[in-house]
Amino acid sequence: MPLSDFYSPIAQAMEQNPLRPNWAMQRPGLISLAYGFPDAASFPYQELAAAAARLMADRTADALQYGPVSGPEPLRRFLADWVNTTEGLDVGPDNIMITSGASQGIALAARLLTPPGGTVIVESPTFIGALWFLRGLGIDVAGVATDGQGIVPADLRRVVLGLRRRGADVSLVYTMPTVHNPGGFDAPVERRRELAELAHDLGLLFLEDDAYGDLIYDGERPPALYTLAGRDRVIKLGTLSKLVAGGMRLGWAVADPEDISRMCALKADSATSPFAAWVTAAYLATGALRERLPDLRRMYRARRDVMLEELAPLREVGCRWVVPSGGFFVWLRLPQGFDSEDIRARAEAQGVTYLAGHHCFADGADRRHLRLAFSYLPDDQIREGTRRLTAVLRAELAAAAAG
Amino acid sequence: MPLSDFYSPIAQAMEQNPLRPNWAMQRPGLISLAYGFPDAASFPYQELAAAAARLMADRTADALQYGPVSGPEPLRRFLADWVNTTEGLDVGPDNIMITSGASQGIALAARLLTPPGGTVIVESPTFIGALWFLRGLGIDVAGVATDGQGIVPADLRRVVLGLRRRGADVSLVYTMPTVHNPGGFDAPVERRRELAELAHDLGLLFLEDDAYGDLIYDGERPPALYTLAGRDRVIKLGTLSKLVAGGMRLGWAVADPEDISRMCALKADSATSPFAAWVTAAYLATGALRERLPDLRRMYRARRDVMLEELAPLREVGCRWVVPSGGFFVWLRLPQGFDSEDIRARAEAQGVTYLAGHHCFADGADRRHLRLAFSYLPDDQIREGTRRLTAVLRAELAAAAAG
Numbered sequence: 111m112p113l114s115d116f117y118s119p120i121a122q123a124m125e126q127n128p129l130r131p132n133w134a135m136q137r138p139g140l141i142s143l144a145y146g147f148p149d150a151a152s153f154p155y156q157e158l159a160a161a162a163a164r165l166m167a168d169r170t171a172d173a174l175q176y177g178p179v180s181g182p183e184p185l186r187r188f189l190a191d192w193v194n195t196t197e198g199l200d201v202g203p204d205n206i207m208i209t210s211g212a213s214q215g216i217a218l219a220a221r222l223l224t225p226p227g228g229t230v231i232v233e234s235p236t237f238i239g240a241l242w243f244l245r246g247l248g249i250d251v252a253g254v255a256t257d258g259q260g261i262v263p264a265d266l267r268r269v270v271l272g273l274r275r276r277g278a279d280v281s282l283v284y285t286m287p288t289v290h291n292p293g294g295f296d297a298p299v300e301r302r303r304e305l306a307e308l309a310h311d312l313g314l315l316f317l318e319d320d321a322y323g324d325l326i327y328d329g330e331r332p333p334a335l336y337t338l339a340g341r342d343r344v345i346k347l348g349t350l351s352k353l354v355a356g357g358m359r360l361g362w363a364v365a366d367p368e369d370i371s372r373m374c375a376l377k378a379d380s381a382t383s384p385f386a387a388w389v390t391a392a393y394l395a396t397g398a399l400r401e402r403l404p405d406l407r408r409m410y411r412a413r414r415d416v417m418l419e420e421l422a423p424l425r426e427v428g429c430r431w432v433v434p435s436g437g438f439f440v441w442l443r444l445p446q447g448f449d450s451e452d453i454r455a456r457a458e459a460q461g462v463t464y465l466a467g468h469h470c471f472a473d474g475a476d477r478r479h480l481r482l483a484f485s486y487l488p489d490d491q492i493r494e495g496t497r498r499l500t501a502v503l504r505a506e507l508a509a510a511a512a513g
Numbered sequence: 514m515p516l517s518d519f520y521s522p523i524a525q526a527m528e529q530n531p532l533r534p535n536w537a538m539q540r541p542g543l544i545s546l547a548y549g550f551p552d553a554a555s556f557p558y559q560e561l562a563a564a565a566a567r568l569m570a571d572r573t574a575d576a577l578q579y580g581p582v583s584g585p586e587p588l589r590r591f592l593a594d595w596v597n598t599t600e601g602l603d604v605g606p607d608n609i610m611i612t613s614g615a616s617q618g619i620a621l622a623a624r625l626l627t628p629p630g631g632t633v634i635v636e637s638p639t640f641i642g643a644l645w646f647l648r649g650l651g652i653d654v655a656g657v658a659t660d661g662q663g664i665v666p667a668d669l670r671r672v673v674l675g676l677r678r679r680g681a682d683v684s685l686v687y688t689m690p691t692v693h694n695p696g697g698f699d700a701p702v703e704r705r706r707e708l709a710e711l712a713h714d715l716g717l718l719f720l721e722d723d724a725y726g727d728l729i730y731d732g733e734r735p736p737a738l739y740t741l742a743g744r745d746r747v748i749k750l751g752t753l754s755k756l757v758a759g760g761m762r763l764g765w766a767v768a769d770p771e772d773i774s775r776m777c778a779l780k781a782d783s784a785t786s787p788f789a790a791w792v793t794a795a796y797l798a799t800g801a802l803r804e805r806l807p808d809l810r811r812m813y814r815a816r817r818d819v820m821l822e823e824l825a826p827l828r829e830v831g832c833r834w835v836v837p838s839g840g841f842f843v844w845l846r847l848p849q850g851f852d853s854e855d856i857r858a859r860a861e862a863q864g865v866t867y868l869a870g871h872h873c874f875a876d877g878a879d880r881r882h883l884r885l886a887f888s889y890l891p892d893d894q895i896r897e898g899t900r901r902l903t904a905v906l907r908a909e910l911a912a913a914a915a916g
Contacts, residue, residue, distance in 0.1 A: 112745050113772050116684055116718055118628040124778040150574035158577070159569035162792075166562035171553035174561070174758035210613065210782035217781035225521040226629035226651055243781040248629055281519055315519055342515050355577035357787035369516050375527040378620035378646040379613035383786040384760035389565075 120226070120248040141495030143464045146291065146438045147486040149409060153355045154398060161392035173388035179374040179381045181208025181362075185391035189362050192399075193348065196324065197334050204367040207374065210382045212321050212349040212361040217243045218373045219317045219345045219363065220282065224249050228279040230317075231269060233261060235441070235470035235479065237291045237319065240284050252280070253472035258432055260287050260297025263304045270312050282315050287335055289322035292441040292470050292481040294434025299332050306339035318346045321361075322437035324353055324403060327411035329435060341366050350390060352438070353399060353406070358386045410438070410485060413492050417484040420496035427507040438485035441467070445507060449477040453506055462498040523629075523651040544898030546867045549694065549841045550889040552812060556758045557801060564795035576791035582777040582784050584611025584765075588794035592765050595802075596751065599727065600737050607770040610777065613785045615724050615752040615764040620646045621776045622720045622748045622766065623685065627652050631682040633720075634672060636664060638844070638873035638882065640694045640722065643687050655683070656875035661835055663690050663700025666707045673715050685718050690738055692725035695844040695873050695884040697837025702735050709742035721749045724764075725840035727756055727806060730814035732838060744769055753793060755841075756802060756809070761789045813841070813888060816895050820887040823899035830910040841888035844870070848910060852880040856909055865901040 165173045172182065180186065186203035193199045209215040216239070224230055226248035232240060234253035244251050252273060255265040266283070273280045285305075287297035297305075309316060318335045336346040349361035360382065363373065417440055418433065428445035444450060451466040467479025482499070484492050568576045575585065583589065589606035596602045612618040619642070627633055629651035635643060637656035647654050655676060658668040669686070676683045690700035690708075700708075712719060721738045739749040752764035763785065766776065820843055821836065831848035847853060854869040870882025885902070887895050 111716075113626075113718065113748075113769065114775075116626050117775065118624065118626060118631070120628060121625045121775055121779060124775065145579070147579055150578050153572075153574065153577040155569040155572050155577070158788075159566045162565040162569075163562045166558040166565075169556075169558050171556065172760070174556040174558070174760040175553050176548070176550055176754075176759040210786070214782040221521065221649075222524045223516075223519050223521060225523060228521070239783065242778070246624075246779045246781060313514075315516065345516075351579075355788070356579040357575070357577040357791075359782060359784065359786040359788075366516065372517075372520065372524055372527065375645070376524060376649045378649060379617040379762060379782075380642065381762065383613070383762040383789040385561075385758070385762075385792070386786045386788050388760075389788070 120246065124246055139461055140458065141462045141487065141491055141498065143462065143482045143495055145486055146483050148352050148356050149485060152406065152409065154393065154402065157393050157398055158389060162389045165388055165392055170388065173385055175384065177381055177384040179377055180370055181382060182384060182387050182391055184395065185387050188391060188394050193364060197331065199334065199337065199364065201364055205364055205370065207363045207370045208382045208387055209361045209363055210359045210379065211351055212319055212347040213239055213243060215347040215361050215363045216240050216284065216317065216319065217247060218376055220244055220247060220249055221376050222369065222373050223282045223315060225279060229273055231280060231283040232472050233285055234472065235292055235467060236284065237286065238469050241472060251472040256293060258295050260295065260301045261285060261305055263308050266308060267312065270314065281313060282317055284317045284319065286319045288320055288332060289326060289435055289437040291322065291437060292439045294432055294437060294439055294441050296332055296435050302332060302335055302338050306335065309339050309343050316344045318344050320346060321349045322352060325407060325410060326436035327407050327414070336364060345369065353403065354390055354393065358390055360386060360390055413484040413489060416489050416492045417482065417496045420493055420500055424500055424503055427504055429503065438483050440482045440484065442480045442482060444478045448506065450480045451477060453502065457499060457502045460498050460502050462495045464499065523649065527649055542864055543861065544865045544890065544894055544901065546865065546885045546898050548889055549886050551755050551759050552888060555809065555812065557796065557805065560796050560801055561792060565792045568791055568795055573791065576788055578787065580784055580787040582780055583773055584785060585787060585790050585794055587798065588790050591794060591797050596767060600734065602737065602740065602767065604767055608767055608773065610766045610773045611785045611790055612764045612766055613762045613782065614754055615722055615750040616642055616646060618750040618764050618766045619643050619687065619720065619722065620650060621779055623647055623650060623652055624779050625772065625776050626685045626718060628682065632676055634683060634686040635875050636688055637875065638695055638870060639687065640689065641868070641872050644875060654875040659696060661698050663698065663704045664688060664708055666711050669711060670715065673717065684716060685720055687720045687722065689722045691723055691735060692729060692838055692840040694725065694840060695842045697835055697840060697842055697844050699735055699838050705735060705738055705741050709738065712742050712746050719747045721747050723749060724752045725755060728810060728813060729839035730810050739767060748772065756806070757793055757796065761793055763789060763793055816887040816892060819892050819895050820885065820899050823896055823903055827903055827906055830907055832906065841886050843885045843887065845883045845885060847881045851909065853883045854880060856905065860902060860905045863901050863905050865898045867902065
């Protein structure tokens with residue numbers, strides 16, 4: 111009798127995350143637009159080595175020892191100052207908890223506020239990782255419509271009331287109102303206000319994932335839901351994965367100290383790597399991020415523009431997308447009747463791949479979308495990959511029109 | 514209505530971990546024997562800085578980028594070779610998963626094999642962290658007796674059958690058969706064989722936590738339960754926290770590739786820090802651990818002996834302990850009728866503290882034990898702290914004898 115006969119029902123239900131077996135997709139010749147990876151060439155290699163060297167030369171024991179579950183004070187202090195300055199929040203180090211990426215923040219906040227068997231509302235579409243992490247906790251996910259300005263309030267009301275009528279335990283809404291992944295849109299302030307009011311009406315809480323808020327290329331950053339709906343209604347997540355390096359696995363949660371403390375009690379890794387956190391804090395203390403950020407925005411915006419330029423001919427054959435305000439992705443919609451998962455094998459035969467959009471929906475029903483990452487590959491690869499994709503899609507759509 | 518009104522029942526039930534608010538206990542004048550921290554003076558500061566410098570000079574993108582959920586291949590390969598050499602296992606890199614300390618391995622294996630509301634059997638006493646991590650997942654814990662040679666097989670049978678009669682979903686047994694924390698004992702090979710047979714009889718699985726197996730000071734390391742009971746029955750955990758540095762937060766699980774893959778699907782941090790993992794792998798690749806390990810064993814054994822020397826007078830007043838074969842702790846039992854939690858305030862008034870042993874029991878009922886760490890402080894502090902403790906306990910026990 112193999113160990114797998116003992117898997118819990120939740121573990122049994124966890125199929126493979128579609129992004130994970132594709133890890134080998136960086137195979138020669140295939141251009142992958144699937145991964146939302148940051149650009150590796152611009153990682154601050156030298157600066158991080160210097161930060162590590164300083165800490166180790168000083169024999170900074172805290173960087174190599176067990177430490178507070180909420181994370182090192184210097185990093186929490188830096189991040190409190192950062193969100194106060196960049197987003198106008200008013201928090202201190204005790205409002206910050208270091209997490210292993212925003213990913214772990216999603217899981218911790220969900221566990222704080224939702225029992226196994228409970229339901230979390232997610233946007234349609236949503237961050238694929240959120241669906242995985244929530245399901246892995248035995249939490250059901252229910253989708254709510256978005257309209258390019260964020261969650262549609264009337265649909266949120268409909269979904270919540272419907273779920274509650276059927277006896278579901280639901281209060282938490284996972285949302286990315288700023289630079290939505292994969293949608294690429296920002297919810298305007300009026301929409302945020304509506305949602306904040308609705309939260310008070312219906313007794314809802316928001317888990318506000320702001321993974322890309324520092325990477326808005328065009329326009330203003332709207333005020334955080336955390337500010338508009340209030341601390342009693344919102345836990346806010348951020349990440350250094352896009353700003354420093356994904357491989358640090360450093361994110362943070364903003365919440366009241368009492369809630370931080372309770373999430374710490376649920377954190378089963380005794381703390382996010384103090385080594386990674388101290389090295390990163392020492393790097394950030396140099397003020398490097400403020401200098402680096404404009405360069406990052408310029409680089410990613412240029413890549414976005416390369417992709418959009420190559421995608422342009424697809425407008426004529428009925429494909430649609432919004433120009434993402436920032437972040438890493440174009441979210442492309444095929445005309446009615448086409449299936450992005452079906453087309454993927456043919457795209458791969460032509461040397462390009464992507465994330466089929468149905469993976470980003472709680473019910474997996476929408477098959478018309480493709481998530482295209484412009485973040486990871488250099489400009490020429492983005493251009494070549496998008497060209498290949500455009501050729502494949504034009505052929506597909508033209509064949510159908512002819513047939 | 515504060516956010517805390519929305520806490521899930523599991524989160525509501527999580528009181529504060531007794532070790533966590535004591536973080537500030539490193540206050541001047543108070544000698545803390547509470548923490549199972551490794552010695553900070555012997556961390557390989559320079560070697561880790563050199564490893565980081567090499568990786569960054571080579572612009573090793575994998576060290577700063579998202580990577581495989583199971584962890585970097587070089588570290589998994591090193592650890593497979595390590596357990597094959599040191600424990601006679603026969604595994605490859607695909608049998609290894611990098612976790613954020615053995616802590617996270619406990620949570621992942623429990624989630625793989627036990628649903629929320631299910632029960633995991635733990636030793637009486639057990640690692641305090643395991644109790645916390647399991648409860649944080651909504652998993653019940655039930656204690657089984659140990660006798661200084663590990664789990665008492667007859668009691669395991671009694672507890673399992675009793676739980677099942679009452680309808681509990683129970684198959685997983687969390688155990689530290691080697692250098693038990695806090696007990697300090699090793700289960701001899703005959704006992705392990707008995708337990709392996711019992712597992713087959715009763716349909717039980719073991720989560721074998723081997724956090725201290727490389728730090729046996731005296732005698733031979735017994736064969737792993739993983740070897741004796743077989744891969745279909747055991748997930749085995751290890752950690753680099755004691756061998757390299759606790760602040761790396763690097764542990765590992767050994768299991769079949771299928772089971773590793775399913776645990777990866779449940780891992781909600783997208784991977785343990787690739788930065789910490791690559792730096793540590795580069796350090797380990799130099800062969801440093803093999804040189805360092807005899808020094809670590811000598812140092813910790815010397816500290817143990819300092820503590821045991823100072824504790825010796827307590828034998829006369831009825832205290833008992835086994836000489837720990839390795840690891841970080843002495844597990845001291847008071848005479849009948851004394852309560853280690855009651856005495857703690859008086860010990861702290863005399864400048865020494867410890868972990869009251871009831872925290873190490875699933876039911877918290879045993880109040881007679883103290884867990885005393887000799888790992889963290891230099892010899893003179895261990896000596897002074899143990900002297901203070903010995904004085905306090907002698908006074909307590911003598912007063913009772915007189916009264």
